[in-house]
Amino acid sequence: AVQAWQRQQGAALAKATTEVLAPQYQRWLKDLSASVARVEFPALKLDYTTLFPNLQAFQADVWKPVLPSLQLVQDVQREQFAKVIAAARRAVEAALPPNWRDENISLPKNLEVLLLDEGLPLAWVPPAAVVARLFSAACASDRRRIIGARWKMITRACIDELDKLQDPSVKRHARFAERAADALLSGSHEASQALSANLLDSILRAEFSATDRKSITSRHARLNMEDYPLRVAIVLGGIWGAHGEFWPDKGDKIPRTYSRHGSAHGVSPRQYSRINAVLALMHVVSLLRLIEV
Numbered sequence: 001a002v003q004a005w006q007r008q009q010g011a012a013l014a015k016a017t018t019e020v021l022a023p024q025y026q027r028w029l030k031d032l033s034a035s036v037a038r039v040e041f042p043a044l045k046l047d048y049t050t051l052f053p054n055l056q057a058f059q060a061d062v063w064k065p066v067l068p069s070l071q072l073v074q075d076v077q078r079e080q081f082a083k084v085i086a087a088a089r090r091a092v093e094a095a096l097p098p099n100w101r102d103e104n105i106s107l108p109k110n111l112e113v114l115l116l117d118e119g120l121p122l123a124w125v126p127p128a129a130v131v132a133r134l135f136s137a138a139c140a141s142d143r144r145r146i147i148g149a150r151w152k153m154i155t156r157a158c159i160d161e162l163d164k165l166q167d168p169s170v171k172r173h174a175r176f177a178e179r180a181a182d183a184l185l186s187g188s189h190e191a192s193q194a195l196s197a198n199l200l201d202s203i204l205r206a207e208f209s210a211t212d213r214k215s216i217t218s219r220h221a222r223l224n225m226e227d228y229p230l231r232v233a234i235v236l237g238g239i240w241g242a243h244g245e246f247w248p249d250k251g252d253k254i255p256r257t258y259s260r261h262g263s264a265h266g267v268s269p270r271q272y273s274r275i276n277a278v279l280a281l282m283h284v285v286s287l288l289r290l291i292e293v
Contacts, residue, residue, distance in 0.1 A: 095230045097123035099131055108135045115234065116223060118143065119241030119258060121282035123234045124161050124289040126154045144257070148275045155184050155278060158285045170292045173203050177284045180277075189277040196280035197263035200239070200287065207291055217243040217260075235290045239283055 100107075105128060114120045118140050122131060130150055137143045147154065159181050162174045176199050184192035204213050215223070216236050223240040225233040246252050246261040254266035258276040 097231055097234060099124055099126065099128045102128035102132060104128070104132045106132075106135060112225060112237070114143070115225070115237030116241045119238055119244070119279070121235070121238045121242075121279060121286045123231060123238075123286045125157050125282050125285050126150070127157045130154060140257075144275055147278055151274055151278045152185070154282065155181050158281050161285050161289055165288060165292055167292050170288055173199065173206075173284075173288055177281065177288065180281050180284070184274070184277050184281060189274040190272045193263055193272055193277035193280045194267075196277065196284050197260055200260065200280065200284050203284065203287055203291075204239075216240055219243065219245050231290060231293070235286045239287065242279070242283060 100122075108114065114122065114134070120134070120143065122134070126134070126147070130146065130153065133146050134143050137146060159178065162177055162181070165171050165174045176195060180192045180195040180199065183189070183195065204216065208216065215221075216239055223237055225237050227233075228236060242258055243260050244255065246255060246259055246266060248254075248265055254268050254270045255262045256270055256273075258279040259266070259271065262271040263276075263280065
């Protein structure tokens with residue numbers, strides 16, 4: 001009984017002590033936390049040169065045996081990077097037409113416009129100097145003036161490209177292209193244009209299936225240049241652009257720019273011009289060079 005009473009008294013005393021001291025203890029902790037928060041510790045400043053007087057020498061000793069290996073790795077990486085760059089350059093050059101490989105040529109952002117909308121032949125001919133001017137020209141009329149001013153240079157470049165053809169099946173077309181070039185240089189641009197326009201149609205029929213020929217010349221759907229390798233897209237894109245619709249029986253005006261259908265169904269001074277004769281010949285030469293490659 002005595003022990004039970006002592007336990008009861010002890011529990012009561014502990015409870016009373018807790019109820020009295022607990023609030024004071026909590027206030028003491030709060031005041032202590034506030035005091036600590038106000039304490040400002042100065043920034044730690046260490047003089048490493050004093051602590052480690054031989055630090056630079058130590059670093060030099062550590063790196064000295066490693067540097068030759070690092071230099072070797074750097075040299076190997078530089079050599080490998082140079083090979084990668086050279087391979088990339090060769091790949092780009094292989095994708096581009098030969099007459100585009102000139103440091104003065106900057107590829108235009110509107111290349112698709114030049115090909116699909118203006119119908120310009122740009123692969124293998126004209127020469128690189130003319131390509132650079134065409135790419136930097138401000139508008140379509142300026143590009144036609146550039147071709148007109150350099151028609152002899154371009155025609156001779158066409159003859160040079162025709163001379164490079166070796167495949168007998170391609171050379172049978174080239175003979176007629178050479179005659180078209182000769183007629184152009186002799187001043188008979190109408191005869192030259194008529195021959196080139198019909199020759200282009202003959203080559204397309206001889207070298208392409210009906211399905212492929214339709215995709216190259218039909219205007220029912222715009223030619224998707226991304227469906228072809230770059231060289232092929234450049235040649236076929238220009239040919240597609242030269243096959244714009246022309247319906248004389250619907251009252252369509254004869255086009256002034258080169259048009260395959262205009263050449264066939266709209267014989268007139270408006271369609272038959274020296275500039276258009278040059279463009280017609282260029283299309284033939286570009287296609288023949290593409291076929292043989």
